[in-house]
Amino acid sequence: MANSPHNEELQRLCAVVERAKRDWEQTFDAVPDLITIIGEDHCIKRVNRATGDLLGVHPRDLVGKKCYEVMHSSDTLPPGCPGALAMASGTVQQAEFEEKWLQRTFSVTASPIRDDAGRVTSCVHVARDVTERKQKEDALTASERFLRAITDNIPGMVGYWDRELRCRFANQAYLQWFGRRSEEMLGMSIQELLGEELYKQNEPYLLRALTGEVQHFERTLTRTDGRVGHTWAHYIPDVVDGATRGFFVLVTDVTELKLAEEAKAELEARLQQAQKMESVGRLAGGVAHDFNNQLTVIMAYADMGLEALDASDPLYPMLQQIARAAERSAGLTHQLLAFARQQPVTPRVLDLNETVRDMFKMLRRLIGEHIHLTWRESEEPCRVKIDPTQADQIIANLCINARDAIADYGEIRIETGTETVGAGRGDREILPGEYVYLAVRDNGCGMDQETLRQIFDPFFTTKELGKGTGLGLSTVYGITRQNGGFIEVESSAGRGTRFTIYLPRCREEAKVSHAAATRHDAGGAETILLVEDEPSILGMARDLLEHKGYRVLAARSPVEALSAAERWEGEIHLLLTDVIMKQMNGRDLSRELAARRPGIKCLYMSGYTADVIGHHGVMDDDVRFIGKPFKATELARRVREALDA
Numbered sequence: 001m002a003n004s005p006h007n008e009e010l011q012r013l014c015a016v017v018e019r020a021k022r023d024w025e026q027t028f029d030a031v032p033d034l035i036t037i038i039g040e041d042h043c044i045k046r047v048n049r050a051t052g053d054l055l056g057v058h059p060r061d062l063v064g065k066k067c068y069e070v071m072h073s074s075d076t077l078p079p080g081c082p083g084a085l086a087m088a089s090g091t092v093q094q095a096e097f098e099e100k101w102l103q104r105t106f107s108v109t110a111s112p113i114r115d116d117a118g119r120v121t122s123c124v125h126v127a128r129d130v131t132e133r134k135q136k137e138d139a140l141t142a143s144e145r146f147l148r149a150i151t152d153n154i155p156g157m158v159g160y161w162d163r164e165l166r167c168r169f170a171n172q173a174y175l176q177w178f179g180r181r182s183e184e185m186l187g188m189s190i191q192e193l194l195g196e197e198l199y200k201q202n203e204p205y206l207l208r209a210l211t212g213e214v215q216h217f218e219r220t221l222t223r224t225d226g227r228v229g230h231t232w233a234h235y236i237p238d239v240v241d242g243a244t245r246g247f248f249v250l251v252t253d254v255t256e257l258k259l260a261e262e263a264k265a266e267l268e269a270r271l272q273q274a275q276k277m278e279s280v281g282r283l284a285g286g287v288a289h290d291f292n293n294q295l296t297v298i299m300a301y302a303d304m305g306l307e308a309l310d311a312s313d314p315l316y317p318m319l320q321q322i323a324r325a326a327e328r329s330a331g332l333t334h335q336l337l338a339f340a341r342q343q344p345v346t347p348r349v350l351d352l353n354e355t356v357r358d359m360f361k362m363l364r365r366l367i368g369e370h371i372h373l374t375w376r377e378s379e380e381p382c383r384v385k386i387d388p389t390q391a392d393q394i395i396a397n398l399c400i401n402a403r404d405a406i407a408d409y410g411e412i413r414i415e416t417g418t419e420t421v422g423a424g425r426g427d428r429e430i431l432p433g434e435y436v437y438l439a440v441r442d443n444g445c446g447m448d449q450e451t452l453r454q455i456f457d458p459f460f461t462t463k464e465l466g467k468g469t470g471l472g473l474s475t476v477y478g479i480t481r482q483n484g485g486f487i488e489v490e491s492s493a494g495r496g497t498r499f500t501i502y503l504p505r506c507r508e509e510a511k512v513s514h515a516a517a518t519r520h521d522a523g524g525a526e527t528i529l530l531v532e533d534e535p536s537i538l539g540m541a542r543d544l545l546e547h548k549g550y551r552v553l554a555a556r557s558p559v560e561a562l563s564a565a566e567r568w569e570g571e572i573h574l575l576l577t578d579v580i581m582k583q584m585n586g587r588d589l590s591r592e593l594a595a596r597r598p599g600i601k602c603l604y605m606s607g608y609t610a611d612v613i614g615h616h617g618v619m620d621d622d623v624r625f626i627g628k629p630f631k632a633t634e635l636a637r638r639v640r641e642a643l644d645a
Contacts, residue, residue: 624645
């Protein structure tokens with residue numbers, strides 16, 4: 001039968017269908033995902049080549065088998081099977097399964113297949129092998145956990161900001177510093193986080209970081225509780241393929257380090273100050289010793305000359321001027337010794353109220369009529385243990401300093417009182433306890449911070465050349481520290497100054513002196529052993545004592561003194577000795593003589609700052625001492641007092 005047009009068309013259509021079927025099968029088998037067509041009975045109708053290859057069988061050998069036996073190596077459907085759910089619900093189902101027996105992880109999509117009537121008859125089960133992606137995701141997740149654990153536990157802030165300056169990462173330290181939750185922080189702009197003022201301070205660093213330039217700088221950050229912290233910040237650009245995507249932030253809290261550095265600097269400054277004070281103190285001691293020896297001779301001979309001359313004698317006023325000049329010079333050496341905190345002193349209990357009261361008239365004359373002087377006296381006793389001369393020096397020096405700060409008319413106010421000082425007050429050396437305070441306030445020119453830092457330095461003065469020694473306030477400082485006290489200063493330029501001296505409060509009653517009112521500068525007939533290694537003082541003291549009628553055994557050294565005492569057959573009533581000598585100090589000499597001659601009395605004399613008689617230069621109550629320089633009348637009086645004691 002000849003091919004009719006109808007047959008030709010039929011053949012052509014069959015060829016088209018065959019070609020379409022072949023194309024579909026080739027496409028079905030070319031897909032790398034595992035494709036399975038599953039019937040309602042969960043039996044496999046068809047699988048592609050990829051499925052057969054994975055299972056190691058020909059695809060046709062899988063037809064008719066239960067899908068769960070083939071895919072899951074199980075006798076039952078697995079819970080949540082997407083194929084079963086797709087056919088039951090008529091909707092596309094997705095799930096992810098880890099097939100341990102295949103050591104693979106699959107992402108499954110099951111789509112229902114309907115017949116012409118719309119009834120679900122089967123489903124297409126597509127499983128994509130995502131094992132490698134899953135492994136990478138797990139590794140990334142583990143890496144993120146690892147990095148999060150590190151960043152959340154390192155002692156610093158770690159963050160990341162993108163090109164729009166929005167936060168993309170912040171560790172726990174970052175969140176805690178700014179008091180933010182993670183969900184608040186992520187996406188927040190840095191301007192909102194820092195505030196306008198701090199943002200402007202950091203903006204240059206931010207902009208340079210976004211250009212790819214690493215930034216290192218120190219800055220202060222305020223916490224949410226208001227505390228200010230010191231930080232060291234690093235901005236590290238995130239550069240990918242030459243483009244900056246953002247920058248990493250590493251911030252270290254160096255507040256404790258900063259405080260430690262400040263404390264160290266303070267300690268170093270105090271050490272330098274202490275070393276400076278010690279050096280100047282040693283210098284003062286050496287100068288004072290030699291100077292006092294010479295002043296002793298000058299003052300004593302001037303005193304003896306005045307006693308020997310009639311007031312009408314032309315030489316009398318000249319000797320008076322010599323004596324006054326020597327006394328002023330002696331005052332300077334006393335200031336040096338007080339500043340050095342090595343001045344031998346005799347402390348006793350006194351009431352500062354009484355001291356101020358006794359000095360008040362003198363202070364009025366001292367400061368002049370153009371300045372109004374007032375005093376607010378404490379209602380309770382202000383007892384302290386201090387050498388009375390030192391108390392006078394403190395009050396006088398503070399008032400003089402206040403007077404000099406007032407250019408024209410003004411006011412100086414003195415206050416006394418008591419105060420309990422707690423722990424942690426200013427200087428670390430301040431001991432808590434009860435204190436008596438003496439405050440001197442003026443409404444003068446005041447001081448700036450630079451001047452305040454130097455006011456207690458020796459020889460520092462703001463006065464014109466020749467109008468101040470620079471020892472007034474350093475003397476006050478030295479005396480206060482020597483007596484266990486401290487000083488507080490309040491001042492600002494143009495607003496006056498207040499100095500407050502704190503001294504440990506004493507609960508003892510102030511002792512009343514029972515010394516005789518008459519002057520004991522008369523002579524006597526007793527025997528005195530005089531020991532002094534300075535020839536000029538030895539000669540002066542011998543002349544004075546012999547002039548007063550005493551018998552004097554003069555010795556230039558302790559060894560010579562012991563020999564003289566050994567040779568002398570009569571009684572020796574008094575040892576008058578220098579303290580610091582080469583062969584033996586005066587205290588040891590006194591003990592040696594007391595062992596040989598019980599009952600011998602002793603009077604020490606010295607101009608040294610390091611006369612360690614008693615406790616570090618403070619005289620014991622039972623020790624008699626006369627400090628150089630001294631007048632002839634004072635030496636005669638102290639000798640008589642020692643003999644009569």
